[in-house]
Amino acid sequence: MEVFADAWQWLVDPQNYVGEGSLLQRSLEHVGYTLWVMAVGSAIAIPLGFYIGHTGRGRGWAVGITGAARALPTFGLFLYLVLVIGVERREIAAVIALVLLAIPPLLAGAYSGVDQIDRRVLDAARAQGMTGWQLLFRVELPLALPLVVGGIRNAVLQVVATVTLIAYVGLGGLGYDIIQGIPLRRFDQMIGSAFAIVVIALLLDAVFAALTRIVTPEGVRRAGGEDIRARENSRR
Amino acid sequence: MRTLTRNLSIVGTIATAAVVGGCAAGGSDTIVVGSQAYYSNEIVAEIYAQALEAEGFSVERSFQIGQRDAYIPALEAGEVDLFPEYTGNLLQFYDADTTATETTAVYDALQAALPEQLTALAMSPATDQDSYNVTSEFAAANSLESIGDLAGVSPLVLGGAPELEERPYGPSGLMEVYGVSVEFDATGEVTLDALLAGEVQVANIYTGNPAIAQYGLVTLADSEGLFLASNIVPIAGSDVADEIASIINPISEAMSPDELVAMNLQSTAEEMSAPDIAAQWLEENGF
Numbered sequence A: 001m002e003v004f005a006d007a008w009q010w011l012v013d014p015q016n017y018v019g020e021g022s023l024l025q026r027s028l029e030h031v032g033y034t035l036w037v038m039a040v041g042s043a044i045a046i047p048l049g050f051y052i053g054h055t056g057r058g059r060g061w062a063v064g065i066t067g068a069a070r071a072l073p074t075f076g077l078f079l080y081l082v083l084v085i086g087v088e089r090r091e092i093a094a095v096i097a098l099v100l101l102a103i104p105p106l107l108a109g110a111y112s113g114v115d116q117i118d119r120r121v122l123d124a125a126r127a128q129g130m131t132g133w134q135l136l137f138r139v140e141l142p143l144a145l146p147l148v149v150g151g152i153r154n155a156v157l158q159v160v161a162t163v164t165l166i167a168y169v170g171l172g173g174l175g176y177d178i179i180q181g182i183p184l185r186r187f188d189q190m191i192g193s194a195f196a197i198v199v200i201a202l203l204l205d206a207v208f209a210a211l212t213r214i215v216t217p218e219g220v221r222r223a224g225g226e227d228i229r230a231r232e233n234s235r236r
Numbered sequence B: 001m002r003t004l005t006r007n008l009s010i011v012g013t014i015a016t017a018a019v020v021g022g023c024a025a026g027g028s029d030t031i032v033v034g035s036q037a038y039y040s041n042e043i044v045a046e047i048y049a050q051a052l053e054a055e056g057f058s059v060e061r062s063f064q065i066g067q068r069d070a071y072i073p074a075l076e077a078g079e080v081d082l083f084p085e086y087t088g089n090l091l092q093f094y095d096a097d098t099t100a101t102e103t104t105a106v107y108d109a110l111q112a113a114l115p116e117q118l119t120a121l122a123m124s125p126a127t128d129q130d131s132y133n134v135t136s137e138f139a140a141a142n143s144l145e146s147i148g149d150l151a152g153v154s155p156l157v158l159g160g161a162p163e164l165e166e167r168p169y170g171p172s173g174l175m176e177v178y179g180v181s182v183e184f185d186a187t188g189e190v191t192l193d194a195l196l197a198g199e200v201q202v203a204n205i206y207t208g209n210p211a212i213a214q215y216g217l218v219t220l221a222d223s224e225g226l227f228l229a230s231n232i233v234p235i236a237g238s239d240v241a242d243e244i245a246s247i248i249n250p251i252s253e254a255m256s257p258d259e260l261v262a263m264n265l266q267s268t269a270e271e272m273s274a275p276d277i278a279a280q281w282l283e284e285n286g287f
Helices: A002-012 A023-055 A059-069 A074-085 A087-115 A119-127 A132-169 A175-184 A187-215 A218-222 A228-235 B002-026 B039-054 B068-076 B087-094 B103-113 B136-141 B162-166 B171-178 B188-196 B238-254 B257-268 B274-284
Strands: B030-034 B058-062 B082-086 B118-120 B132-134 B157-159 B183-185 B202-204 B232-237
Touching (some): A023 A087, A023 A132, A023 A175, A059 A087, A119 A132, A132 A187, B030 B039, B030 B068, B039 B238, B068 B087, B082 B238, B087 B103, B087 B232, B103 B118
Parallel strands (some): B030 B058, B157 B183
Antiparallel strands (some): B082 B232, B118 B232
16 A cells, blocks of 8 residues: 555655656646547548448448457557658557557447437438438437447547557657656556546546537437437337 | 455465465476566576476476566565576666676675575676667767767767666766766667667667667767676576586576677577577587
8 A cells, every 4th residue: 555655645746747757748748649549530430430320331341340440459550550650750650559449439439329310210300301411410410429429438548548558669648657667666656657647537538428418419318318328228 | 345355365365376386386306497578588598498408407487477576576485496687687676776887796796685595696798788879870970989979979869768767877877977968768669760760869779689780880888887787697596506506607608798699689580489599509509
């Protein structure tokens, strides 16, 4: 237990909040990479997921790929990409490796968000004379959003934990203090920075949890169908 | 919480039983040779193992145990009998504030620092220690031969593992001992690539690394003893040390720094297995 007290001492030591490599700088690097990866990953996976969910095309393909991609070892892929892309552009290698980690949960959220919509709702919208685009933006998107944000939450947690690895090639982040601490046997520093990563993960998750509530359409909420997955299961 | 604690203690009991069981199976005549999770260390351990086998010992290989925190307790507890180590790095493990840097001083300090149940056998002239390296072009352009020649060269970025930032031979030591001022870049796993790409001008690379010769790097001479000398040294359990010293000591004496690098190269470039490399070295050296 003493090591946790030491870790706390390390976390509150004012020395760690000033100058090069301060906790604040490391945290900003950490969050910065996380946001970059989420932005790129979302831009790829969410439209793709909507397309698959909307058209039903490539459904089997998407399920297979996202399942298999979860087994990709991120660290190995990352170091391989650094070698391929070149050491001068290793930031790009880091983002690509982490984007590949983020895509499966993002794609699954976007795809199942559209896929779970009651077909009768879509038929009703079409019967009103909605075009394909109107259907997508006015019906499918709002109804899918809670699951989409769920996918984002899932991805953020994985990415924030895995950004730790980028310090292995000198890109900073809170993993730096962990990786530096191992050979120096500084357990206070290692546990302290691990704790900081946990706090950042919880904060980001809280933000997206709040966002889920906000984006859940009024109608869905009133119908008590906020957790659509539960409704899906009960129907089967 | 109580359930969790109980479950953990059950797991602990099972793990302990497994370890104890594993040891008992070895028997008293068996020498357990361990190695780090580092290919070069495994080659040396394999040499010890094959030499012991040739003398009729039964040997159990417990290789790739990982870092010091993981295997030193096993050595101290007698679960592992023989382990190739490095004088400077091991001394630093037992005595973080050591001031010894020169080869013999480090070896003497290590013998004093080791706990009773461990014995350092004869050390080898082969070293695998930190060193500062520059590309041959950079060395020629700034006429560099020793670390001291770096004084006044600017800009100067030093690349290495993250912990180098805090080591006594890191940026602060460079300033104190040689008056060389550097910026530090924690290039970690890609230190060599960063040096070749010109991102850093000075790189901390182990002397045993075949890349130094492969890429024609210039290792800067350390005339003031900034680095801790780190020679290969077999660490044995004191209960078996006398029995195996006559077999292991000639190996240490025969292994030269160049031969160590050559063996490392056989592993990295030719992808030979540790047992093959070890057997070849033993044969070439008449064991």
